[in-house]
Amino acid sequence: xxxxxxxxKSTVVDMTAMCDVAFLLLTFFMLTSNFTNKEAxxxxxxxxxxxxxxxxxxxMLVLVDANGKLFFGIDGQENRMTLLEKxxxxxxxxxxxxxxxxxxLVNSFGIPISQMKSxxxxxxxxxxxxxxxxxxxxxxxxxxxxNWVSLTRSISKEYRxxxxxxxxxxxxxxxxxxxTLQGLSENRYNLITTLETSADLDNKQ
Amino acid sequence: MAxxxxxxxxxxxxxRTKKLSTRVDFTPMVDLGFLLITFFMLATTxxxxxxxxxxxxxxxxxxxxxxxxxxxxxxxxxxxxxxxxVYYYEGTRENDVDPVLVKTNFxxxxxRTFLVKRNYEVMSKIRELRIEKEKKKFSDEEFDxxxxxxxxxxxxxxxxxxxxxESVYRNLIDALDEMAICNxxxxxxxxxxxxxxxxxxxxxxxxKNQNGIQ
Numbered sequence: 001x002x003x004x005x006x007x008x009k010s011t012v013v014d015m016t017a018m019c020d021v022a023f024l025l026l027t028f029f030m031l032t033s034n035f036t037n038k039e040a041x042x043x044x045x046x047x048x049x050x051x052x053x054x055x056x057x058x059x060m061l062v063l064v065d066a067n068g069k070l071f072f073g074i075d076g077q078e079n080r081m082t083l084l085e086k087x088x089x090x091x092x093x094x095x096x097x098x099x100x101x102x103x104x105l106v107n108s109f110g111i112p113i114s115q116m117k118s119x120x121x122x123x124x125x126x127x128x129x130x131x132x133x134x135x136x137x138x139x140x141x142x143x144x145x146x147n148w149v150s151l152t153r154s155i156s157k158e159y160r161x162x163x164x165x166x167x168x169x170x171x172x173x174x175x176x177x178x179x180t181l182q183g184l185s186e187n188r189y190n191l192i193t194t195l196e197t198s199a200d201l202d203n204k205q
Numbered sequence: 206m207a208x209x210x211x212x213x214x215x216x217x218x219x220x221r222t223k224k225l226s227t228r229v230d231f232t233p234m235v236d237l238g239f240l241l242i243t244f245f246m247l248a249t250t251x252x253x254x255x256x257x258x259x260x261x262x263x264x265x266x267x268x269x270x271x272x273x274x275x276x277x278x279x280x281x282x283x284x285x286x287x288x289x290x291v292y293y294y295e296g297t298r299e300n301d302v303d304p305v306l307v308k309t310n311f312x313x314x315x316x317r318t319f320l321v322k323r324n325y326e327v328m329s330k331i332r333e334l335r336i337e338k339e340k341k342k343f344s345d346e347e348f349d350x351x352x353x354x355x356x357x358x359x360x361x362x363x364x365x366x367x368x369x370x371e372s373v374y375r376n377l378i379d380a381l382d383e384m385a386i387c388n389x390x391x392x393x394x395x396x397x398x399x400x401x402x403x404x405x406x407x408x409x410x411x412x413k414n415q416n417g418i419q
Contacts, residue, residue: 014231015230015231015232015234015235016231018231018235019231019234019235019238022235022238022239022242023238025238025242026238026241026242026245029242029245029246029249030245033245033249033250034249034250045254046374046375046378046379047378048255048257048378048379048381048382049382049385049386050255050256050257050382050385051255052255052256052257052258053254053255053256054254054255054256064374162256164254165374166374167373167374167375167378168373168374168375169373169374170370170371170372170373170374171285171368171369171370171371171372171373171374171376171377172370174368174374174377175368175396178261178394182261187260187261187262188258188259188260188261189258189259190256190257190258190259191256191257191258191259191378191381192254192255192256192257193254193255193256193257193378194254194255195255196382
């Protein structure tokens with residue numbers, strides 16, 4: 001039998017189409033997504049059926065972790081600097097230009113104002129250590145959270161308060177926080193939740 | 206890996222300048238594209254977090270509000286207790302007669318069934334309205350107007366949510382969720398009264414007694 005000659009085909013594939021697809025996807029992701037902001041604490045927000053999305057800008061975020069520690073952060077780097085300056089004036093602490101700049105890069109923090117200077121002197125990687133997150137004091141003797149919120153409000157009226165609390169946070173902490181905000185006549189705020197899944201429903205039963 | 210030029214014609218006769226292929230190898234570019242996609246997928250979030258908007262009465266206002274008492278027939282009090290327990294009672298304490306406390310949970314068969322039953326009129330009206338809207342009988346604005354009108358029903362329940370110190374944040378959110386599900390327009394988060402705590406304690410004590418007898 002004569003040998004059937006199979007014609008040799010080139011193994012080269014045209015990559016142009018694949019390249020197109022890759023960059024199309026890339027463009028899509030760049031346009032639709034926003035960067036995850038690193039938060040000072042790991043918080044598992046409770047699930048809810050609410051589907052309102054949080055506005056992107058002008059948010060003051062109050063974080064409450066499962067142990068009841070409070071964290072605070074605002075967006076807008078310029079405003080952050082002004083805020084720290086004002087807070088420093090209030091507590092008679094002078095922050096230099098470097099510290100203000102460092103602070104403008106901090107998304108959220110949970111440190112009393114007295115330790116803020118040493119906190120800002122740390123490298124960003126070192127700040128994750130729980131030692132440097134004792135929580136912002138918020139009791140009747142020393143209510144720093146109240147000052148943070150009211151000073152932010154004095155910078156811009158646009159800011160909305162968002163509370164992100166862990167689902168296991170004991171209620172007294174929430175009550176304290178709500179009481180503080182109520183004392184400032186801040187009566188409207190957003191509670192951050194995650195979308196409810198069927199697994200959450202099962203947990204309730 | 207560069208592409209191997211295919212059409213080599215080894216002709217000794219014509220000695221022209223070599224024709225370079227115009228094709229460019231796109232493989233590295235595809236690699237780069239996918240690398241960037243991977244980076245973006247890992248570094249960003251697609252979904253923004255959900256929020257629940259809440260408005261509490263201001264301090265001065267709430268003091269005033271306490272004077273205006275709500276009709277007992279409309280009042281429902283929900284108590285959030287230890288270990289995700291929920292209690293509710295209807296009405297208020299009148300003439301030192303304790304209202305009947307019921308223990309339930311956050312499952313659809315629990316608190317929701319009760320609230321739906323109490324708010325049945327409003328809910329069915331809203332359902333009808335939604336059906337009408339789907340038939341496009343009126344505009345969105347009109348729909349909103351009608352919706353608020355229905356929610357302001359004079360016999361719709363008014364819910365007080367009171368959380369004990371043993372409850373957790375999730376319970377509060379779940380309770381607020383139930384308000385949204387059951388279309389309850391008027392609700393408030395209130396501090397727990399000693400009387401409410403007594404009710405829970407009495408109930409738990411009774412249960413213990415019953416278990417003891419059995």
